Amino acid sequence: MELLKVNKIKSKVSGNVDITGSKSETNRLLILQQLYPNLQIENVSNSDDSVLMKKALTSTSSEINIGHAGTAMRFLTSYFAVKENSEIVLTGSHRMKNRPIKILVDALISLGADIQYLEKEGFPPLKITGKKLTKDFVEIDGNVSSQYISSLLLMAPTLQNGLQLKFKGEITSVPYIKMTLSLLASLGIELSWDDDSISIKPKPIIEHKKVVVESDWSSASYYYSLVALSPNSEVKISSYKQNSLQGDSVLATIYENLGVETTFNEHTVTLKNTGNLNPSKLIDLNLIGAPDIAQTIVVTCFGLGISCFLTGLHTLKIKETDRLVALKNEIEKLGGEVEITNETLALKPSTQINENVSIATYDDHRMAMAFAPLATKVSIVIEEPNVVSKSYPTFWEDFHKVTL
Template identity: 45%
Template sequence: MTYTITAPEQINTTIKLPASKSISNRALIIHAIAKGKIIPQNLSNCDDTEVIINALKNMPEVIDIKAAGTAMRFTTAYLATKVGEEHIITGTERMKHRPIAILVDALRYLGAEIEYTGEEGFPPLRIKGKKLEGGHLEVPGNISSQFISALLMIGPVLENGLELKLTGDIISRPYIDLTLWTMREFGAEADWTDVDTVTIKPTPYQDREYLIENDWSAASYWYEILALSNDTNSCIKLEGLMDGSKQGDSVLRYIFSLLGIKTTFASKQQGKPTTVTLKKHKCMLPRLDYDFTGSPDLAQTFVVCCCEMGIPFKFTGLATLKIKETDRIEALKNELKKLGFVIHDENNNTLFWDGERCTPTNQPIETYEDHRMALAFAPTAFHHQGLEINHPEVVSKSYPQYWEDLEKAGFIINKK
C-alpha cells in the first residue's frame, strides 16, 4: 500500500493523542505481577500494547509478540517469575534478529530457567517460570533501557528484592526513571540509592485505579507538522498531556521551542492531563546540536524536521538506533537523500548535516517496517508536493489513528 499526501495551507485543529505506549506497557506488566483486578484506564490501542494485553490475558504456550521489542523484553522477565508455568516467546523475523542475550544472562544470574530454541542470543526463548532469589546484579548502563526496565519491574517479587548496578555510561536514564515512577505508583519501594545503583525492596505491588497519560512521542509529529507548516497563524491543540510529565520524550517541547514552537498548558496541576496549545513563531536558530542519549526515539523527528527547515545539526547519543525496528541511521540517510538531503553518520552513534544537498529523486519513502519512519516523514508533505509513503500501515505499532488525525487536520491522503 502507498499513500500520497498533500498538506493543507493552514492548520487549526484539536487532536486527541494516543495513550502513552511506554506507560501502558509498564502498567500492564506491573498489573500482571500484582495479580491485579483493576485494569489501568486509557490504555494505548497500538500494536505493541495489544500484544501484551493478549499475551497476559490468554497466556498461551507459544506467545507471539510480533514486532514489539518492548513486549519481548518486558514479557520475558515476567514469564521468568511465573512459578510452575512454561512458555515459548517468539516474534517476527526481524525480532528473531534483535539481540536479547544481555537480558537472558541477567535473568539466568538471578536463577531463571531460559533456553534459546533457535539462534543463540536471540528469540525465540523457552522460559520455565520459578521463584527467583534476586539480590545484587550488575549490567552495562549503555544497553537498551527496556532490558533494565524489565529487570526492575520484577524486583518486588524477588525473594531478596533487587540491587541493580549499572556499569559505565548510563543511556536512556529518563526511561529508567519512568519505570521507577510507574512502579512507585503501584506501591513499590524502588529508587536510586547511588548515582549508578537502583535498590528495590521485596514489597508487593498494590492493585489500584490508574489513569495513563497520553503520548509525548506521538506529540512530536504534531510539533514537527507545525514547524514545517507554511502559515504562521496555524495552531494545534493536543489533548491529554501533563506539565511535569515523567515521559522522557516530553523534553521535546524544550527542543522545539528552539525551532520556534511555543507550548502552553491549559492547566499546570501536577498529575492531571490537560490540553496543550502549540503556536508558531519565527525561528532564528542557525544550527542545532543535541545529545539524544536520554530520548533516542525523538531522533527521527528532529533529523527530518531540521533538514526540512534548513537547519544544520549534529545529533549524538544515537547508538541504539541501529538495533531498533530497523537500522534507523541507515534508513534516515537513504530516505532523506530522496528528498534532496545528504546526511552523514560517524561512530555508529552520531548523525550530522552541514547543509549538503543533492538532486531529489521524489521516489516513495520506504518505511522499513518502522512506524517512526512513516510518522516522521509524513509532515514533509508541506515541502514536497505529491509525497508518497510506502507501507503506511506500520504506524499501527504506536499511533494507529495517525492518518485519520492528519485528515482531520486538513491533509489529503490518496490511497493505492
C-alpha cells in the same frame, strides 16, 4: 506494496487532536497489573505493541509471538521468568529474531532464571520456564537499552528478597528508567537510586490503585514537526502533563529552537509556530534520553533547510530497523546529505527538496510518521502507510484532521 500519496499541504495547519495513552507507560503498567491485580489502568494505549502485550499476558498458549514489538519481548522475558509453574516459548518476527536479547537473558540467568535459546545464541526465540528467584543482586552495563533495565525493575518487587541492580559504566536512557521507578513508587513500592545502584524492596501485594496513562509524547512529536514546518500554524493536542514521566517531553524545549511555542493548559498542549527560527543556528543535541524522537527532528531540520548534529543514538541501530541507515537513505532520496556513525547523525543544510519521492518505511512506524510532515513542503509518497498502527493506529486520520 501499499502506497499513500500525501499531496502538498496548501491550507493552514490547525485543529485539535486527542492522542492515545503512552505506549511506554501502558506496557509497563500492563506488566505491573498482572503482578498486582488490584491495579486499574485508564487511557490505555491502542497501539499494536500494547494490544500484543495485553494479548500475550492473557494467553493460554504455550507459544507467544509478539511480532515486531521489542518492548513486549523484553518485558515479557522477565515476566515469564518469574511466573512460577509456567513454560513458554517467546518468539517474534524475522526482524525480532535478529534483535539481541543476550544482556537481559544473562542478567536473569544470574538471578537463577531458566531460559534457553531455541535458534541463534543471544537472540529470540526463547524457551522460558518460570520459577521462584531468590537471588537479589544483578550487575548490568549502564549503556544498554533502558528496556532491559526496566524489564528487571518491573518484576523486582515480586522477588522474595527484592533486587539490587548495579550498573557498570555510564547509564543511558535515564528518563525511561525514571519512568519505571516513578510507576513503581506510585504503587507504594520502596526503592532507592544511589549513584550506580538501584534497590527495590519486595512487595507481594498492593492496595487498590487507579492510574491514568498520560498521552504519548513520541506521537506528539509529529505535530511539533508539522507546526515547525508550517508558518502561522497552531495545533492543540491532549492529554498531557507539564511534569511528564516521559523522556520525549523534552520536545517542548527542543522545538523552541525550531520556532514552536508550547503552552500547557490543564491537560491540553497548544503548539504555535512563532517564526522565531535562526537558520544559522546549528541544532546540536544529545538524544541519549529520548532516541525515539531523532527521526522527527532530522526530518524537521531537513524541511527547514537547516543543519543538525545528533549524538546518543547508538540504540537506534537495533530498533525495528537500523534507523540511522534508514534516515540516511530516505533523506538522500529527497536531495539531502547525511553522515552517520554508530551513534551520531549529521545533516547538512539543503536548499531544495525533491518532489513525489517514495519513502520506504522499513517495517518501522516512526519512519512513516516522521516523514509525513514534509508534505507541508512537497508532495510525497509513503510506502506501507499502515505500519503506523504499531504505536499510533489513528495517525493518518488525525494528520488529515489538522492538514485539510
